[in-house]
Amino acid sequence: MKITRHKKVHKYLNFYVNNYKFRTPFQVLIDGTFCFAALKEKVDIQDQLPKYFQQETKLLTTPCVIMETESLGPQTYGAMLIAKKFAVHKCSHEKHPTTGSKCLRSMIKNNNPSRYIIATQDRDLQEKVRNRAGVPLLYLHGKVPTLDPPSQASKNEAQHQLDKVDLNVHQRETLAELKQSSGLATEEETKMKKKKRKGGPNPLSCKKKQKKTSVNNTKTSGKVRKRRKAKIPSHVKEMLKTSQNSNQ
Ligand SMILES: [Zn+2]
Structure with missing residues:
Protein backbone atom coordinates (compact mmCIF):
# COMPACT_ATOMS: atom_id res chain seq x y z
CA MET A 1 0.00 0.00 0.00
CA LYS A 2 1.30 3.46 -0.87
CA ILE A 3 2.65 5.73 1.85
CA THR A 4 0.54 8.68 0.69
CA ARG A 5 -2.63 6.68 1.21
CA HIS A 6 -1.65 5.88 4.80
CA LYS A 7 -0.88 9.54 5.39
CA LYS A 8 -4.35 10.52 4.18
CA VAL A 9 -6.09 7.92 6.35
CA HIS A 10 -4.01 9.02 9.32
CA LYS A 11 -4.91 12.67 8.70
CA TYR A 12 -8.63 11.94 8.33
CA LEU A 13 -8.73 9.74 11.44
CA ASN A 14 -6.87 12.44 13.37
CA PHE A 15 -9.58 14.89 12.43
CA TYR A 16 -12.19 12.69 14.14
CA VAL A 17 -9.93 12.00 17.11
CA ASN A 18 -9.27 15.73 17.66
CA ASN A 19 -12.76 17.04 16.95
CA TYR A 20 -15.18 14.20 17.72
CA LYS A 21 -13.45 12.20 20.48
CA PHE A 22 -12.86 9.07 18.39
CA ARG A 23 -10.62 6.52 20.12
CA THR A 24 -9.10 3.14 19.30
CA PRO A 25 -10.26 0.54 18.72
CA PHE A 26 -12.10 2.22 15.86
CA GLN A 27 -15.56 0.72 15.47
CA VAL A 28 -16.55 0.06 11.87
CA LEU A 29 -20.28 -0.56 11.45
CA ILE A 30 -20.78 -2.58 8.26
CA ASP A 31 -23.89 -3.01 6.14
CA GLY A 32 -24.94 -5.68 3.63
CA THR A 33 -23.88 -3.71 0.56
CA PHE A 34 -20.32 -3.46 1.89
CA CYS A 35 -20.22 -7.22 2.56
CA PHE A 36 -21.62 -7.86 -0.92
CA ALA A 37 -18.91 -5.70 -2.55
CA ALA A 38 -16.18 -7.36 -0.47
CA LEU A 39 -17.36 -10.77 -1.67
CA LYS A 40 -17.56 -9.65 -5.29
CA GLU A 41 -14.07 -8.08 -5.19
CA LYS A 42 -12.70 -10.99 -3.11
CA VAL A 43 -11.44 -8.68 -0.36
CA ASP A 44 -11.00 -10.14 3.10
CA ILE A 45 -12.19 -7.07 5.01
CA GLN A 46 -11.51 -8.61 8.40
CA ASP A 47 -7.88 -8.81 7.37
CA GLN A 48 -7.64 -5.65 5.23
CA LEU A 49 -9.41 -2.98 7.30
CA PRO A 50 -7.06 -3.07 10.33
CA LYS A 51 -4.16 -2.90 7.87
CA TYR A 52 -5.75 0.05 6.11
CA PHE A 53 -6.35 2.00 9.34
CA GLN A 54 -3.06 0.85 10.88
CA GLN A 55 -4.93 0.98 14.16
CA GLU A 56 -6.86 -1.45 16.29
CA THR A 57 -10.18 -1.87 14.51
CA LYS A 58 -13.42 -3.59 15.51
CA LEU A 59 -15.78 -4.75 12.76
CA LEU A 60 -19.44 -4.71 13.72
CA THR A 61 -22.89 -5.09 12.30
CA THR A 62 -26.50 -5.09 13.54
CA PRO A 63 -29.28 -7.72 13.69
CA CYS A 64 -31.22 -5.76 11.04
CA VAL A 65 -28.29 -5.92 8.58
CA ILE A 66 -27.99 -9.68 9.05
CA MET A 67 -31.75 -10.16 8.66
CA GLU A 68 -31.78 -8.05 5.52
CA THR A 69 -29.05 -10.16 3.86
CA GLU A 70 -30.93 -13.30 4.92
CA SER A 71 -34.23 -12.10 3.52
CA LEU A 72 -32.80 -11.34 0.07
CA GLY A 73 -32.19 -15.05 -0.54
CA PRO A 74 -29.44 -16.90 -2.44
CA GLN A 75 -28.14 -13.75 -4.17
CA THR A 76 -26.87 -12.32 -0.89
CA TYR A 77 -26.10 -15.62 0.85
CA GLY A 78 -22.32 -14.98 0.67
CA ALA A 79 -22.73 -11.44 1.98
CA MET A 80 -24.79 -12.82 4.87
CA LEU A 81 -22.01 -15.28 5.76
CA ILE A 82 -19.51 -12.40 5.86
CA ALA A 83 -21.81 -10.20 7.96
CA LYS A 84 -22.30 -13.01 10.47
CA LYS A 85 -18.56 -13.09 11.17
CA PHE A 86 -18.68 -9.69 12.84
CA ALA A 87 -19.67 -8.76 16.37
CA VAL A 88 -23.33 -7.74 16.54
CA HIS A 89 -24.25 -4.48 18.24
CA LYS A 90 -27.81 -4.23 19.51
CA CYS A 91 -30.06 -1.78 17.71
CA SER A 92 -33.46 -0.43 18.74
CA HIS A 93 -35.44 -2.62 16.30
CA GLU A 94 -35.59 -5.84 18.24
CA LYS A 95 -39.36 -6.15 17.81
CA HIS A 96 -39.65 -4.52 14.41
CA PRO A 97 -36.59 -5.20 12.25
CA THR A 98 -35.99 -2.58 9.56
CA THR A 99 -33.73 -2.09 6.54
CA GLY A 100 -29.96 -1.96 6.97
CA SER A 101 -29.93 1.65 5.85
CA LYS A 102 -32.54 2.81 8.37
CA CYS A 103 -30.93 0.74 11.12
CA LEU A 104 -27.45 2.21 10.58
CA ARG A 105 -28.87 5.73 10.52
CA SER A 106 -30.53 5.06 13.87
CA MET A 107 -27.17 3.90 15.25
CA ILE A 108 -25.52 7.26 14.49
CA LYS A 109 -28.32 9.59 15.55
CA ASN A 110 -27.77 12.12 18.37
CA ASN A 111 -24.21 12.92 17.28
CA ASN A 112 -22.93 9.37 16.83
CA PRO A 113 -22.39 8.68 20.57
CA SER A 114 -20.71 5.28 19.97
CA ARG A 115 -18.27 6.86 17.45
CA TYR A 116 -19.08 4.48 14.61
CA ILE A 117 -17.41 4.56 11.22
CA ILE A 118 -20.11 3.63 8.69
CA ALA A 119 -19.02 1.19 5.97
CA THR A 120 -21.45 1.10 3.04
CA GLN A 121 -21.65 1.03 -0.74
CA ASP A 122 -25.22 2.37 -0.69
CA ARG A 123 -25.01 5.80 -2.38
CA ASP A 124 -28.14 7.07 -0.68
CA LEU A 125 -26.90 6.09 2.78
CA GLN A 126 -23.47 7.54 1.96
CA GLU A 127 -25.02 10.95 1.27
CA LYS A 128 -27.02 10.81 4.49
CA VAL A 129 -23.89 9.96 6.46
CA ARG A 130 -22.03 12.88 4.85
CA ASN A 131 -24.79 15.23 5.94
CA ARG A 132 -24.28 14.32 9.58
CA ALA A 133 -21.40 15.86 11.49
CA GLY A 134 -18.86 13.52 13.04
CA VAL A 135 -19.59 10.29 11.17
CA PRO A 136 -16.68 8.91 9.11
CA LEU A 137 -17.64 7.08 5.91
CA LEU A 138 -15.82 4.07 4.49
CA TYR A 139 -16.39 2.32 1.16
CA LEU A 140 -14.64 -0.02 -1.23
CA HIS A 141 -13.23 1.54 -4.36
CA GLY A 142 -12.79 -1.64 -6.37
CA LYS A 143 -10.66 -3.72 -4.03
CA VAL A 144 -9.36 -0.73 -2.10
CA PRO A 145 -10.87 0.37 1.22
CA THR A 146 -11.33 4.15 1.09
CA LEU A 147 -12.07 6.50 3.97
CA ASP A 148 -14.02 9.51 2.74
CA PRO A 149 -12.44 12.90 3.61
CA PRO A 150 -14.27 14.63 6.51
CA SER A 151 -17.50 16.04 5.04
CA GLN A 152 -18.37 19.73 4.98
CA ALA A 153 -20.98 19.11 7.69
CA SER A 154 -18.28 17.59 9.93
CA LYS A 155 -15.86 20.46 9.25
CA ASN A 156 -18.51 23.14 9.84
CA GLU A 157 -19.60 21.66 13.16
CA ALA A 158 -15.99 21.28 14.37
CA GLN A 159 -15.31 24.91 13.41
CA HIS A 160 -18.49 26.01 15.17
CA GLN A 161 -17.41 24.29 18.38
CA LEU A 162 -14.01 26.01 18.25
CA ASP A 163 -15.56 29.44 17.59
CA LYS A 164 -17.79 29.15 20.65
CA GLY A 200 10.27 36.73 10.23
CA PRO A 201 13.61 36.75 12.03
CA ASN A 202 14.41 33.66 14.02
CA PRO A 203 14.01 34.75 17.65
CA LEU A 204 16.39 32.09 18.87
CA SER A 205 19.27 33.42 16.81
CA CYS A 206 18.66 36.93 18.19
CA LYS A 207 18.79 35.70 21.77
CA LYS A 208 22.08 33.90 21.15
CA LYS A 209 23.72 37.11 19.95
CA GLN A 210 22.59 38.94 23.07
CA LYS A 211 24.08 36.22 25.21
CA LYS A 212 27.45 36.58 23.49
CA THR A 213 27.65 40.32 24.16
CA SER A 214 26.74 39.85 27.80
CA VAL A 215 29.44 37.22 28.11
CA ASN A 216 31.97 39.71 26.71
CA ASN A 217 30.84 42.31 29.20
CA THR A 218 31.35 40.08 32.19
CA LYS A 219 34.94 39.54 31.08
CA THR A 220 35.58 43.25 31.62
CA SER A 221 33.56 42.84 34.75
CA GLY A 222 34.46 45.99 36.65
CA LYS A 223 32.43 48.30 34.44
CA VAL A 224 29.31 46.22 34.61
CA ARG A 225 29.35 46.02 38.38
CA LYS A 226 29.84 49.74 38.69
CA ARG A 227 26.93 50.41 36.37
CA ARG A 228 24.69 48.14 38.42
CA LYS A 229 25.62 49.96 41.61
CA ALA A 230 24.83 53.29 40.03
CA LYS A 231 21.30 52.08 39.35
CA ILE A 232 20.32 52.17 43.05
CA PRO A 233 17.91 55.09 43.28
CA SER A 234 19.12 58.04 45.33
CA HIS A 235 16.18 58.01 47.73
CA VAL A 236 16.96 54.41 48.64
CA LYS A 237 20.52 55.40 49.33
CA GLU A 238 19.28 58.18 51.57
CA MET A 239 17.10 55.76 53.46
CA LEU A 240 20.01 53.35 53.90
CA LYS A 241 22.19 56.19 55.22
CA THR A 242 19.58 57.43 57.69
CA SER A 243 18.89 53.90 58.92
CA GLN A 244 22.64 53.36 59.43
CA ASN A 245 22.89 56.66 61.30
CA SER A 246 19.99 55.88 63.57
CA ASN A 247 21.52 52.47 64.39
CA GLN A 248 24.74 54.11 65.52
ZN1 LIG B 1 -31.83 -2.41 13.63
Whole structure:
Protein backbone atom coordinates (compact mmCIF):
# COMPACT_ATOMS: atom_id res chain seq x y z
CA MET A 1 0.00 0.00 0.00
CA LYS A 2 1.30 3.46 -0.87
CA ILE A 3 2.65 5.73 1.85
CA THR A 4 0.54 8.68 0.69
CA ARG A 5 -2.63 6.68 1.21
CA HIS A 6 -1.65 5.88 4.80
CA LYS A 7 -0.88 9.54 5.39
CA LYS A 8 -4.35 10.52 4.18
CA VAL A 9 -6.09 7.92 6.35
CA HIS A 10 -4.01 9.02 9.32
CA LYS A 11 -4.91 12.67 8.70
CA TYR A 12 -8.63 11.94 8.33
CA LEU A 13 -8.73 9.74 11.44
CA ASN A 14 -6.87 12.44 13.37
CA PHE A 15 -9.58 14.89 12.43
CA TYR A 16 -12.19 12.69 14.14
CA VAL A 17 -9.93 12.00 17.11
CA ASN A 18 -9.27 15.73 17.66
CA ASN A 19 -12.76 17.04 16.95
CA TYR A 20 -15.18 14.20 17.72
CA LYS A 21 -13.45 12.20 20.48
CA PHE A 22 -12.86 9.07 18.39
CA ARG A 23 -10.62 6.52 20.12
CA THR A 24 -9.10 3.14 19.30
CA PRO A 25 -10.26 0.54 18.72
CA PHE A 26 -12.10 2.22 15.86
CA GLN A 27 -15.56 0.72 15.47
CA VAL A 28 -16.55 0.06 11.87
CA LEU A 29 -20.28 -0.56 11.45
CA ILE A 30 -20.78 -2.58 8.26
CA ASP A 31 -23.89 -3.01 6.14
CA GLY A 32 -24.94 -5.68 3.63
CA THR A 33 -23.88 -3.71 0.56
CA PHE A 34 -20.32 -3.46 1.89
CA CYS A 35 -20.22 -7.22 2.56
CA PHE A 36 -21.62 -7.86 -0.92
CA ALA A 37 -18.91 -5.70 -2.55
CA ALA A 38 -16.18 -7.36 -0.47
CA LEU A 39 -17.36 -10.77 -1.67
CA LYS A 40 -17.56 -9.65 -5.29
CA GLU A 41 -14.07 -8.08 -5.19
CA LYS A 42 -12.70 -10.99 -3.11
CA VAL A 43 -11.44 -8.68 -0.36
CA ASP A 44 -11.00 -10.14 3.10
CA ILE A 45 -12.19 -7.07 5.01
CA GLN A 46 -11.51 -8.61 8.40
CA ASP A 47 -7.88 -8.81 7.37
CA GLN A 48 -7.64 -5.65 5.23
CA LEU A 49 -9.41 -2.98 7.30
CA PRO A 50 -7.06 -3.07 10.33
CA LYS A 51 -4.16 -2.90 7.87
CA TYR A 52 -5.75 0.05 6.11
CA PHE A 53 -6.35 2.00 9.34
CA GLN A 54 -3.06 0.85 10.88
CA GLN A 55 -4.93 0.98 14.16
CA GLU A 56 -6.86 -1.45 16.29
CA THR A 57 -10.18 -1.87 14.51
CA LYS A 58 -13.42 -3.59 15.51
CA LEU A 59 -15.78 -4.75 12.76
CA LEU A 60 -19.44 -4.71 13.72
CA THR A 61 -22.89 -5.09 12.30
CA THR A 62 -26.50 -5.09 13.54
CA PRO A 63 -29.28 -7.72 13.69
CA CYS A 64 -31.22 -5.76 11.04
CA VAL A 65 -28.29 -5.92 8.58
CA ILE A 66 -27.99 -9.68 9.05
CA MET A 67 -31.75 -10.16 8.66
CA GLU A 68 -31.78 -8.05 5.52
CA THR A 69 -29.05 -10.16 3.86
CA GLU A 70 -30.93 -13.30 4.92
CA SER A 71 -34.23 -12.10 3.52
CA LEU A 72 -32.80 -11.34 0.07
CA GLY A 73 -32.19 -15.05 -0.54
CA PRO A 74 -29.44 -16.90 -2.44
CA GLN A 75 -28.14 -13.75 -4.17
CA THR A 76 -26.87 -12.32 -0.89
CA TYR A 77 -26.10 -15.62 0.85
CA GLY A 78 -22.32 -14.98 0.67
CA ALA A 79 -22.73 -11.44 1.98
CA MET A 80 -24.79 -12.82 4.87
CA LEU A 81 -22.01 -15.28 5.76
CA ILE A 82 -19.51 -12.40 5.86
CA ALA A 83 -21.81 -10.20 7.96
CA LYS A 84 -22.30 -13.01 10.47
CA LYS A 85 -18.56 -13.09 11.17
CA PHE A 86 -18.68 -9.69 12.84
CA ALA A 87 -19.67 -8.76 16.37
CA VAL A 88 -23.33 -7.74 16.54
CA HIS A 89 -24.25 -4.48 18.24
CA LYS A 90 -27.81 -4.23 19.51
CA CYS A 91 -30.06 -1.78 17.71
CA SER A 92 -33.46 -0.43 18.74
CA HIS A 93 -35.44 -2.62 16.30
CA GLU A 94 -35.59 -5.84 18.24
CA LYS A 95 -39.36 -6.15 17.81
CA HIS A 96 -39.65 -4.52 14.41
CA PRO A 97 -36.59 -5.20 12.25
CA THR A 98 -35.99 -2.58 9.56
CA THR A 99 -33.73 -2.09 6.54
CA GLY A 100 -29.96 -1.96 6.97
CA SER A 101 -29.93 1.65 5.85
CA LYS A 102 -32.54 2.81 8.37
CA CYS A 103 -30.93 0.74 11.12
CA LEU A 104 -27.45 2.21 10.58
CA ARG A 105 -28.87 5.73 10.52
CA SER A 106 -30.53 5.06 13.87
CA MET A 107 -27.17 3.90 15.25
CA ILE A 108 -25.52 7.26 14.49
CA LYS A 109 -28.32 9.59 15.55
CA ASN A 110 -27.77 12.12 18.37
CA ASN A 111 -24.21 12.92 17.28
CA ASN A 112 -22.93 9.37 16.83
CA PRO A 113 -22.39 8.68 20.57
CA SER A 114 -20.71 5.28 19.97
CA ARG A 115 -18.27 6.86 17.45
CA TYR A 116 -19.08 4.48 14.61
CA ILE A 117 -17.41 4.56 11.22
CA ILE A 118 -20.11 3.63 8.69
CA ALA A 119 -19.02 1.19 5.97
CA THR A 120 -21.45 1.10 3.04
CA GLN A 121 -21.65 1.03 -0.74
CA ASP A 122 -25.22 2.37 -0.69
CA ARG A 123 -25.01 5.80 -2.38
CA ASP A 124 -28.14 7.07 -0.68
CA LEU A 125 -26.90 6.09 2.78
CA GLN A 126 -23.47 7.54 1.96
CA GLU A 127 -25.02 10.95 1.27
CA LYS A 128 -27.02 10.81 4.49
CA VAL A 129 -23.89 9.96 6.46
CA ARG A 130 -22.03 12.88 4.85
CA ASN A 131 -24.79 15.23 5.94
CA ARG A 132 -24.28 14.32 9.58
CA ALA A 133 -21.40 15.86 11.49
CA GLY A 134 -18.86 13.52 13.04
CA VAL A 135 -19.59 10.29 11.17
CA PRO A 136 -16.68 8.91 9.11
CA LEU A 137 -17.64 7.08 5.91
CA LEU A 138 -15.82 4.07 4.49
CA TYR A 139 -16.39 2.32 1.16
CA LEU A 140 -14.64 -0.02 -1.23
CA HIS A 141 -13.23 1.54 -4.36
CA GLY A 142 -12.79 -1.64 -6.37
CA LYS A 143 -10.66 -3.72 -4.03
CA VAL A 144 -9.36 -0.73 -2.10
CA PRO A 145 -10.87 0.37 1.22
CA THR A 146 -11.33 4.15 1.09
CA LEU A 147 -12.07 6.50 3.97
CA ASP A 148 -14.02 9.51 2.74
CA PRO A 149 -12.44 12.90 3.61
CA PRO A 150 -14.27 14.63 6.51
CA SER A 151 -17.50 16.04 5.04
CA GLN A 152 -18.37 19.73 4.98
CA ALA A 153 -20.98 19.11 7.69
CA SER A 154 -18.28 17.59 9.93
CA LYS A 155 -15.86 20.46 9.25
CA ASN A 156 -18.51 23.14 9.84
CA GLU A 157 -19.60 21.66 13.16
CA ALA A 158 -15.99 21.28 14.37
CA GLN A 159 -15.31 24.91 13.41
CA HIS A 160 -18.49 26.01 15.17
CA GLN A 161 -17.41 24.29 18.38
CA LEU A 162 -14.01 26.01 18.25
CA ASP A 163 -15.56 29.44 17.59
CA LYS A 164 -17.79 29.15 20.65
CA VAL A 165 -14.84 29.31 23.01
CA ASP A 166 -13.75 32.75 24.29
CA LEU A 167 -9.98 32.98 23.96
CA ASN A 168 -7.04 35.10 25.00
CA VAL A 169 -4.06 35.80 22.70
CA HIS A 170 -2.01 32.81 23.80
CA GLN A 171 -4.99 30.50 23.44
CA ARG A 172 -5.65 31.86 19.94
CA GLU A 173 -2.11 30.97 18.91
CA THR A 174 -2.53 27.47 20.33
CA LEU A 175 -5.82 27.17 18.48
CA ALA A 176 -4.16 28.14 15.20
CA GLU A 177 -1.59 25.38 15.76
CA LEU A 178 -4.39 22.92 16.56
CA LYS A 179 -6.29 23.91 13.44
CA GLN A 180 -3.22 23.22 11.33
CA SER A 181 -2.63 19.81 12.87
CA SER A 182 -6.26 18.73 12.67
CA GLY A 183 -6.67 19.86 9.07
CA LEU A 184 -9.19 22.60 9.86
CA ALA A 185 -7.09 25.60 8.83
CA THR A 186 -8.43 27.52 5.85
CA GLU A 187 -6.17 27.98 2.82
CA GLU A 188 -5.61 31.59 3.83
CA GLU A 189 -4.48 30.66 7.32
CA THR A 190 -2.10 28.06 5.96
CA LYS A 191 -0.60 30.60 3.54
CA MET A 192 -0.21 33.21 6.28
CA LYS A 193 1.59 30.71 8.47
CA LYS A 194 4.01 29.77 5.71
CA LYS A 195 4.75 33.44 4.98
CA LYS A 196 5.49 34.10 8.63
CA ARG A 197 7.96 31.26 8.74
CA LYS A 198 9.80 32.51 5.67
CA GLY A 199 10.01 36.22 6.51
CA GLY A 200 10.27 36.73 10.23
CA PRO A 201 13.61 36.75 12.03
CA ASN A 202 14.41 33.66 14.02
CA PRO A 203 14.01 34.75 17.65
CA LEU A 204 16.39 32.09 18.87
CA SER A 205 19.27 33.42 16.81
CA CYS A 206 18.66 36.93 18.19
CA LYS A 207 18.79 35.70 21.77
CA LYS A 208 22.08 33.90 21.15
CA LYS A 209 23.72 37.11 19.95
CA GLN A 210 22.59 38.94 23.07
CA LYS A 211 24.08 36.22 25.21
CA LYS A 212 27.45 36.58 23.49
CA THR A 213 27.65 40.32 24.16
CA SER A 214 26.74 39.85 27.80
CA VAL A 215 29.44 37.22 28.11
CA ASN A 216 31.97 39.71 26.71
CA ASN A 217 30.84 42.31 29.20
CA THR A 218 31.35 40.08 32.19
CA LYS A 219 34.94 39.54 31.08
CA THR A 220 35.58 43.25 31.62
CA SER A 221 33.56 42.84 34.75
CA GLY A 222 34.46 45.99 36.65
CA LYS A 223 32.43 48.30 34.44
CA VAL A 224 29.31 46.22 34.61
CA ARG A 225 29.35 46.02 38.38
CA LYS A 226 29.84 49.74 38.69
CA ARG A 227 26.93 50.41 36.37
CA ARG A 228 24.69 48.14 38.42
CA LYS A 229 25.62 49.96 41.61
CA ALA A 230 24.83 53.29 40.03
CA LYS A 231 21.30 52.08 39.35
CA ILE A 232 20.32 52.17 43.05
CA PRO A 233 17.91 55.09 43.28
CA SER A 234 19.12 58.04 45.33
CA HIS A 235 16.18 58.01 47.73
CA VAL A 236 16.96 54.41 48.64
CA LYS A 237 20.52 55.40 49.33
CA GLU A 238 19.28 58.18 51.57
CA MET A 239 17.10 55.76 53.46
CA LEU A 240 20.01 53.35 53.90
CA LYS A 241 22.19 56.19 55.22
CA THR A 242 19.58 57.43 57.69
CA SER A 243 18.89 53.90 58.92
CA GLN A 244 22.64 53.36 59.43
CA ASN A 245 22.89 56.66 61.30
CA SER A 246 19.99 55.88 63.57
CA ASN A 247 21.52 52.47 64.39
CA GLN A 248 24.74 54.11 65.52
ZN1 LIG B 1 -31.83 -2.41 13.63
